[in-house]
Amino acid sequence: MNAPLPVPQATSTTCPYCGVGCGVKATPDGQGGAIIEGDAAHPANLGRLCSKGAALGETIGLETRLLHPMVRAGDGDLQRTDWGTALDRVAEGFRRVLEAHGPQAVAFYLSGQLLTEDYYVANKLAKGFLGTANVDTNSRLCMASSVAGHKRAFGSDTVPGAYEDLDQADLIILTGANSAWCHPVLFRRMAAARQARGTKLVVIDPRRTATAEEADLFLPLAQGTDAALFSGLLVHLADAGALDAAFIDRHTEGFGETLAAARAETPDAAATARITGLPEADVARFFALFRNTERTVTCYSQGVNQSVRGTDKVNAILNCHLATGRIGRAGMGPFSLTGQPNAMGGREVGGLANQLAAHMGFAPEDVDRVRRFWDAPHMAGAEGLKAVDMFAAMARGEIRALWVMGTNPAVSLPRADAARRAMAGLDLFVLSENVVGTDTAGCAPHVLLPAVAWGEKDGTVTNSERRISRQRPFLMPAGEAKPDWWALAQVAERLGHGWAFAFETPAAIFREHAALSAFENDGTRDFDLSGLKDVSDAAYAVLAPVQWPVRATPEGPDGTARLFAEGGFFTPSRRARFLAPAPVAPAPVAPGFPLLLNTGRVRDQWHTMTRTGLSPRLGSHIPAPVLMIHPEDAAAAGITGGGLAEIVSAHGRVVLEVRLDAGQKPGTLFAPIHWSGATASDARVGALVHPLTDPVSGQPDLKATPVRLAPVAAETRGFLIARAAFSARAPLSPPPGLHWARARLEGGHGWLLAGDADPAAWGAYAEALAAGAGCAESLVELSDPVGGHYRAAAFTASGALAFALVLAPAGTAPAWDAFARLLAAEQIPEGDRRAILSGRAGGGACGPLVCACFGVPRGAIEGAIKGGCHDTAAIGTALKAGTNCGSCLPELRRMLSETLVPA
Template sequence: MPSCKTTCAYCGVGCGIRVEKVFKEQAKHSSLKQFFTVSGDVEHPANAGDLCGKGLALIDSLNLPNKLLYPRMQKNTVNNQNISWNTAISEIAIKLKSTLVKYGPESIAFYLSGQLLTEDYYVANKLAKGFLGTANVDTNSRLCMSSAVSAHIRAFGEDVVPGCYEDLQLAEVVVLVGANTAWTHPILFKKIMAARAEHGTQLVVIDPRVTATASQADLHLQLTPGSDLHLFNGLLSAIASNHKTNCQYIEHCTEGFEQALRTAQQNSLTVADVAEHTGLEVDKITEFYSLYLQNKRVVTASSQGVNQSLLGTNTSNAIINCHLALGDIGQAGCGPLSLTGQPNAMGGREVGGLATQLACHLGFSDEERQLIAQYWRTDKLPKSKGQTATEMFAAMASGKIKAVWILGTNPVVSLPDTQLVKKALSECDFVVVSDITADTDTAQYADILLPAQGWSEKSGTVTNSERTISRQRRFAQPQGDSKADWWALCEVAKALGFDSEFDFKNSAEIFKEYAQLSASVKQHFPQKQFSIAGLANLTPSQYQHLVPTQWPIDDIDAMGQKNKRLFDDGVFATPTGKAQFVETPFTSAIAPHTFDDGSLNVEKVRLNSGRTRDQWHTMTKTGHIAKLAAADYQPELRLNVSTSIKNRLVEGEFAGFVCDNLTAPLIARVVIDQSIQSNSAFLSMHWSSQFSKSGGVNSVISVAVDPHSKQPGFKNQWVQIKPIKVVEQGIEWGQPLVDSKRLYWDVKQQLQGGFCRHIAADEGFSQPLLELDTTQCSSSASANSHVMQWKHQNKLVTCFVNKGRLKTLVIAATEQLDVDSDAIQVLINQLFNADSIKKLHQILRAGRSQIVCACTGVTQCDIESQMNMELSMGVDNAASLIEKIQQTLKCSAVCGSCLNQVKDIADAVIVQKQRPNREVA
């Protein structure tokens, strides 16, 4: 394999990847070692060769520290033991069959993931819904996309995104709602920035935070969290009052306009009403509305800030209502665009991955069920929808669900109310987990762990945010005895007696059956937009060489089509063929409460959670990559000065979340960020107990859900926070010798060649951090070991040396340390002598410079140094400085997601350079 085209494993942009196999001479052994390099596929329509930092680090993601290689029996064994696939399959089949007989199909559940390939998804749904008879099949797409799905179905009659990425480049105005696109979908943001440079596209960002995206907007609407619905209800009112409605389109192509308008006007009739509810200035709202009213091509792209809300479905429909009123659905450079979070969230929905649907966008009507039952040749199909994600785990906790199979996701971290999820999995009679590693929080609860193939090992298809189906191809041999998820599901199905129905030899055969089902559905339900009927007779060779293709595709000659828009003819997938305006009333949010902590009243704080630039989900695939861990290496609670003072929090110290259901507090480092609104805070969603002792943010998030989509309202949660006092904190490198059980704070950071632990102890800690556990030292070392200790300024340095080599280094202080962790890691396991100690002192004096660009590894110090040099050579403005930095260091020139930081550094460097001149003057 000199070269392989595949698809990125991260977000829903669905970037094409070109993988090259390289051979490198190993000097010591004079042998050849193969490895791979990645680059963007210039022929893929999603990215045209561009990649972000995570995409460029895909090869690094393959080196998992604890890759799951063999099936494993857990929970009921003294030690976790590897077992054969035959044993695992037999055990799973026996347990599922006995559960089915004893408790019925409703006692079994499957929890799937947007990380799965479409073929995996299809087989899981066929087995569960078609032959076990349970509709309790949901996916973690419920946590990110289900509000958009519900809105699409209510408005269009089907879960369909009408537009495509090209619209972002053709639009006169792009509106990003609840979407930090510069970080979460960098390649799409790069398209928007290119459109601005080429023809003046204006960018509006609607977000309670000043994100990397918002900082580059022409107009940023920093509204009160949860008030987006008022803003778009007000926009619909403005469209009507300014006579900008497309009356002919509304009359012939839609229904329900008058009712939707009346509802929108109830709380948002005037701009003043909208200002009162959103906290925005009247002139900014007026400017925003004018952009819609004065421009013909406007795209409104939304993501998790809209979806992950108790009002997510209504807000999505309010956005769609505005575009229906303008009559621009399906037109070039126009319309709503839902930005998908995961690489195959859409592919999973196509095959019925949600508990509320069947394959090929079908529901549970008698006619729809009959078609699926006949095609699958089964009489077991459930008559109604199943339990959604939060409902499923609640049913598990109450004993109604007795067996669950979790594939490719980490619900102990990603679902709200962590304690409930832990209780559910602890009390569930039988838990199967399929994953690529045994280290996830969820894997610890498995009775049987199955080694799944990861990106590079598995083969199938995925569908991105603009309905483009792409191949994900195998280019590396599977490690150990890992298997494709579809294979494991098929083998269990055969063991249950469903041999002929699951006798697939490869993913091509699964895709063919799925495409043929699509053809049958299209024949019986011609109003359905989803169709891959044109791919129903692909040969294995055609499947292997399938080029990125946008659905619907009814003819094989259209293979490779792109930029296809839907509903451009004004005919929709509803029973009447007309789009539906949906009434979107505002439901009042829960007001903040005041709590008495014994000393003074403390108001609750609005907590927002979301992604950081360089990490992915619960960091299973990215937490072990040093260059991705460098920029955000610890859980940080970001809030402004007034909120920190009100809650007695100090920057650099620790905050704990007060919650009745927590056995130990969730802890984060306090960071002052003046861009955060008062009485609000932000904490990254990525942390888990795999990397941070106190776990993740969802331990304090409630299970409240949107009533229409059943999607949890992760955003805008009220929490109480308090200061956490520690007497000592520090960092440990090398062999872990500080006992984590007695630490308040223990965060693992991957470094080049090892890892370090950021640690802290409260007053109850029985020994100072600098006093290493001598019992562990003596048991793990020879007689040639010793401990060295000295003070460096306000830091205490402790070294454990064995046979002349530095095995453990602990630096402790009473405040946060500022050191270059990677530079110190180089000293570990090396000879430790006077030169080493001198080097260590130099590192401690130098401090730490933050990584700014994950794509290139460039630090803030690198950028400042280069900029100062450029200033000395005559460059005199920020724009020119940035251009020089992009040329020399390549920082912000790869994916552009760090451009806002580079701009801030340029502004600061210029101010610093000009300051002496002003003082002299």
């Protein structure tokens, strides 16, 4: 009798998406995937997950994985090789560039997706042993201004509070943060506080987002005027006698000069209202709320950071909290909401070009301290180039070797087309990735190294509240994938530095990282893991989430929830500094580009979709790249909702589908960042973005690129859907002459199509598809060239749908939702085959998903509302929609209003 198979055990790990750092329980399903649930014991999320986290089990298959090392051959093609050959080529390439051009010709571009241990080894190799500080990260694009603001005010990159403050606050201010979509787990904590204790919510944002729809007070200020709003608040607090004079006197410096500068620009609420474009009554109400509410938390994110004045905006916020002593105490403080899972962990080990490890900088004493600790032979002595400047130096030929790890700069950087050209011209371009087919992988890397992915990684990450958590593996590495730290250490050995990189486990790296944080640290540096510098491998394996600083105590390592309630800042004087923001500058003006483009995220996607794009339900809410525009601007440009528009800047162009949005401020546009050359024909928004950066932080301005727009002819609309096995056998290109966006569907893939193409070519295209799939004899067609209609479908030998192509004049094309469901069927009944040709498919509630957590489409929700569900609680009871992460609740409320009010 066979013994029963062991029951798979759940592994406690950490979500790889935003900086909330949610705990996850992952149980392998025995088929290469996993069952995912929130970890109720993790203090960051207490068991709750957002739609992206809940769908992680759908994104860890091998379909898109890079499984073997590859090197560029003489003909330019990438060919499979072994690890030894690939690493030899990397080491030899670096050696040649170092000998010919020196260390300043070498650069590393890292990612907030890396684990802290990977980050640490990369920085040690580059800054200590290769001698280059040209080490930057995609965190430069999202958090650098927050870092710079903290360091100017506190003397250190310290987030002073904890998530528990959101539970205990009586007023929460969200500025430049669409948390309902981008940090939904935290936003639900805020919503719970509103329900439990009546917490007020103020949202400050130029556009009315899903977050703004839930606010008690919404302040749609003019672009770039955040600092003026908080400077006006500082003046009001002084004039109203609402300052904490004792805290200012004991623990700060520079208040008088800062208040005088604020008073010169924003002497009262009326002046503040004029600059920000807000009603004076709303400004006064905001001032009064802050003045009268001691327990206030101000959360800020990319809308503050991604600006040419991002650092000033951060300091304007910090000024108000320092002036009232509302910092480091329960329910109050400034709070930077981090964009990536390990943006903070990367900063802890020197992941930015202006940092050294353990929160040290390039002051001579810090350089010497790190050099001695590492026994580093070629210690970098000055700051390196920040991301935008780094890629500009590549374009000039000053940087000749680049190692990119875990990020996709060909899509995400400003002037992304220029970044592509710069990478393609390098003497050595190394890319460590875990997926194939990214835009960056198409920029002619010399070496492509397969990295382990989430589910295989072993190490630590640090979330927005300074909480270090373990990412633990629950799957074996795919193919020949290896950890990034291992590949770095192997290259170090080949360059003669193996003695300093003889790490055998992530725990060994973590111990060295913690020991450096404690080295000659007598309390003058904020980052201190002295309590963990001797952690054993066994203790590291079971390390519980803990907030730094973590110092040794007789009872064991401690953790620190909050800092600065009693001062103790990390400036030379140990006092916090007030900083006066520069006066508000006019919005950028470029002749011929009258509109300002704002970029950001959508609810269910992440970065460039290399992970979330694998989930059918995550792709259903917004399946194609869109442009949000105020109806007045659309009318002025001759553009209609649902049509296509070309958006052009001085640096590039894209074509996006238009969505009219009255919550968009006139004169401004919004476009999501996620679509790449791999997922859409013309939607790489990074190609538009100008290269302006904050002069202090180096963070690019991703919120105000001057652009123009024009309508694009799109007489034809439709879609192509294809079964997974078919599209894998014969890689598909959509019909020529049409704009397209690709999405993962249940059982296959789909391409939404739009444009102005020749109907005469469609039949030949469908025939070629069917022939390539080996099912030409099953092809059925309906063609009306005069009317502009075409429909075709082909079926496998077993009767399953191989593909369907449906094209029609704009405004008459059927929705693809019902058709897409046919891909998952093993056999299509004859009646449904006829429905495809008639332009119809099987019935049932359909439409885009509104609740991605539970896969609830718009049609089902509309049916429930008409059936008597007249509030979100009733919809949740009937369909479960809105009962998990809650990020769909604003949309549910809009649907209730739209459906019930007319009745």
